[in-house]
Amino acid sequence: MNGFQKELDSLRKIAIEKQAPKIYPFNPNYITDYKGYTLGMSNEEIDRLIAFRNEGHWINSVKQFQEVTKVSDLLLNKISPYFKFPEWVSNPKPSITYQNKPKTFAQKQDLNTATAGQLQKVNGIGEYYSKKIIKLRNSFIGGFIADVQLQDVMGLTPEVIEKITNEFTVKTPRQIKKINLNTATVDELVTIQHIDYDLAHNIVEERQLREGYKSLDELKKVKDFPVNKIEIIKLYLSLD
Template sequence: MNFKKITNYFKYSKEQSKAVLLLFGIIITSQMIYFFVDFDSQEENDPEEQQWLSLQHGIDSLKIQKDSLAYKVYPYNPNFISDYKGYKLGMSIAEIDRLHDFRNKNKYVNSAAEFQSVTKVSDSLLQTMSSNFKFPDWVTNKKSTTKYVNYTTKAFAKKEKVQSDINSATQEDLIKVYGVGAAFSERILKYKATLGSFVSMDQIEDVWGLSPEAVQGVKDNFKIGTTTNLNKLDINNASLKEISRFPYFNYKQATSIITYRSMNGDFVNIEDLIKIKGFPVDKAKIIALYLDFD
């Protein structure tokens, strides 16, 4: 090997030597800057990037929290179960469709047993779901009442221990009762004229203004006698105005009756009327005697 020839490559002029030294200086300086200067600090201090990192951290926390939450069921009316809610509750598509088909006929389920009859859900699923069923108060109240019995006017009369027929009583007869003066006696007679005849002594309680003592006094001194001229309401043909004038119905109840009749057809008996929201169920036995269903 010719070393002499090789060494010729490492012979520099004065200017070349300065250039080489300068190059080495730049390289060494660059390396020192790379190792000793923290370039990430500027990026971490970037306000915009910090804001995005903070937002991303919040999103990640919400995702973790959402995944850890269980589906909580609050009390609900089973008549209004949506597809999604039914799915979350464990119902099959067929069971949900049966409920929706039933509701599309403008019908309502009013008990857990009726819900199962319509949807065909299993006993185990019904037991889980029914603990959160919440039906309207009027449905609950209706269920708590005793089954309607079609009493006759004689049944009312047997319960009363009385002396005179209230339907033939005059103002002078009524005034003799303690607590019933001229004004109240006239009010009782006007109320009787609206009905045609009383069918129960309990109707005296509906006369506005009478004290409990006066009501009891009338009950003790009178009885139900003749009830031949009842002013009956043709419930299947009466207008809104006629129904709202009936002593036991207000305008709102009359509107509900007209709406129900137009959607479901004629009423067959008093039990059809009991289904209407707001119907005075506690007076159903008396009201039935003043209605004509033919």
Template structure:
């Protein structure tokens, strides 16, 4: 009785048997396709892609080298460290502020030891950055003297000041000896001097494009104007518009204002008349007047 019950589960009709056979046939076909057919498609690779794939090892090597890259530190004068520069060197905010406060008093550090005394940086950080300190040559020569003594607020300290050269007699070789001045800037200084006929004041160094306040201070410690040069003065009341506009301190628009002013008000007699002209650089009036003939 029990066997009959079980056999009833395996009793199929003709249609069911046909369906089972077809199902087994489909399974066998699919298994055969899976085992005997290669599904890895051969992709066509362009020449450019083949070239990049060939360079992959080189690219990987470059990536690895970039991970090991560390920023190179170039020689620098520690007196002129900015906030960003100090941060990149590993200095704390308080250490940078101490240096900036010291510089605001118009004081300079002349050695790594003085730098540490002012900023309070650690010995470990000083050992890393001190080899890159670059001080002016005159500082090195002073520190190299065995009998050197640092004088402060004493009358005879002036004996330590280097003899100054006349800026109007300075050559390019003289200028490039100053820390912060290279071949390009030295040529700009000489060209401005030649166009004016000579400098009448060291304040004119501010008119040379590319000179920072620190470099101008270095120039002032090496050069001065000993005597006013003999220059070809511009007859401001009779010169033509073209002649006036060719002067280094007068652009064409200002030259037109000068011609207009003198045609409406008569001759320009002095500096007071000059500063009444629209667009005239008042802060340079006294210097410009030395190149004019009233």
């Protein structure tokens, strides 16, 4: 009887394994709710991964996948052998070696004409970020005004931006007509990046209280002013 039961249990196990979805190699960055469910991930683990990706970040290793999702070692050992990362992650391109002596303006390449391939030579810049940089640059007719606009590329850290500006700089800046901060109307101010109507009204109100701005940095005192974007906003302003 025991032998019959063991054989029956064995047949059941085989049947269950056949019903389980077969796992094929996949990129963990593109796990959907359904894919995560079939892999055995909990809703919380799937949500952590999707939130991480929605911020513009990428999973580049098995270790990072577990750090982000908090999946158990047991599940990780089961699914990680099927992870397939892009070629540039598995075999990263040689990065630019930085010399102790910084490059001069003349030695740097023009950020307004740099190709995706040239940008990807910088450590920390892959296909994803090179495309985002070029997409932002192309959103302006004439390209960037200054290097500081790289801060508007979501996901770029200050460290990576520094590496970019070690090799690239804006040599052919977009020509603009600056707006006089002390005479600008609300409608003129809202044409500037990061300034909406509420902020424009606050800027004008503060200007009236101060009887004019003496310095562009005084904008930091304006209610709800995005201080972390002041250097970009200052590109479009003058005091006369």
